[in-house]
Amino acid sequence: xxxxxxxxxxxxxxxxxxxxxxxxxxxxxxxxxxxxxxxxxxxxxxxxxxxxxxxxxxxxxxxxxxxxxxxxxxxxxxxxxxxxxxxxxxxxxxxxxxxxxxxxxx
Numbered sequence: 001x002x003x004x005x006x007x008x009x010x011x012x013x014x015x016x017x018x019x020x021x022x023x024x025x026x027x028x029x030x031x032x033x034x035x036x037x038x039x040x041x042x043x044x045x046x047x048x049x050x051x052x053x054x055x056x057x058x059x060x061x062x063x064x065x066x067x068x069x070x071x072x073x074x075x076x077x078x079x080x081x082x083x084x085x086x087x088x089x090x091x092x093x094x095x096x097x098x099x100x101x102x103x104x105x106x
Contacts, residue, residue: 001084001085001088002054002056003089007043008050009089010031010034011027011031011048011051012078012082012086014027014030014031014034015027015048015076016086017030022075022077023062023073023075023076024073024074027048027076028041028044048076055081056078056079056081056085057077057079058076058077058079059077060074061074062074062075
């Protein structure tokens with residue numbers, strides 16, 4: 001099982017949420033909206049490329065579009081390995097949250 005960081009979790013969940021529309025700018029907009037924090041494009045692409053090297057996401061170039069001056073978008077998908085890492089991360093988080101006594105919040 002691969003461990004992932006909170007930032008990686010956020011990006012993987014963003015890619016999953018966007019489905020077939022997951023590319024740099026849509027991922028950036030989505031995670032910025034959900035987290036309430038303005039993510040730089042570098043804060044999106046650098047970790048996505050690390051996740052790709054680790055086999056948690058894959059990417060491919062989509063067909064060029066006229067709106068982008070004939071350039072292609074790099075699309076991202078979460079791999080089965082990435083989904084397993086997310087599931088394991090969620091189990092760990094849920095277990096840790098479940099172990100905190102209610103009095104800790106008072």
